[in-house]
Amino acid sequence: MRDVLNQIRAANDAGLYYVALFSALAVPDICGAIETQDGAATGQKYKACFDRWVAPKYSFHGGTTITGEVCYYYRCAALHQGRATHPRMQYSRIVFVEPNPRFIMHNNVMNDALNIDVKAFCEDIISACEAWLTAAAADPTVQNNLASSMQRSPQGLSPYIVGIPVIA
Secondary structure, rough: OOHHHHHHHHHHHHOOOHHHHHHHHHHHHHHHHHHOOOOOHHHHHHHHHHHOHHHHHHEEEEEOOOHHHHHHHHHHHHOOOOOOOOOOOOOOOEEEOEEEOOOOOOOEEEOOOEEEEEHHHHHHHOOOOOOHHHHOOOOHHHHHHEEEEEEEEEEEOOOEEEEOOEOO
């Protein structure tokens, strides 16, 4: 999981914001699945994970701008249809702004749209997952599911491919 987070951060730092954003949107799905016995992802698990670990970073005048539900619907629209809007979201769309040295636009509701700084959002997902990994380190279910998760093996995966990095 840490390899995934490192690669999201590398994409984010390289200005590959589509790659970073799409990958970051998948992280709550993975974490929500890993912490349960069946190891399966569901919308409810995604929302619960996001609400616990990420949403607190998005307080706005006593409320939360991006909840697990909002992010889940955005994730569905972005990853499955390549859209920035979903009919079940409370906003007409989410507008992710790339970093700009002249000004910061982050966590604002403008008319019926939510504005989020894409680099900050990806970092928030990464740091939330790192905190989750630390908190879940002793959980046997998490450890079991992490052990069977897709991983990068720098020296290959015997008996299939050896001597070169693989992801399996």
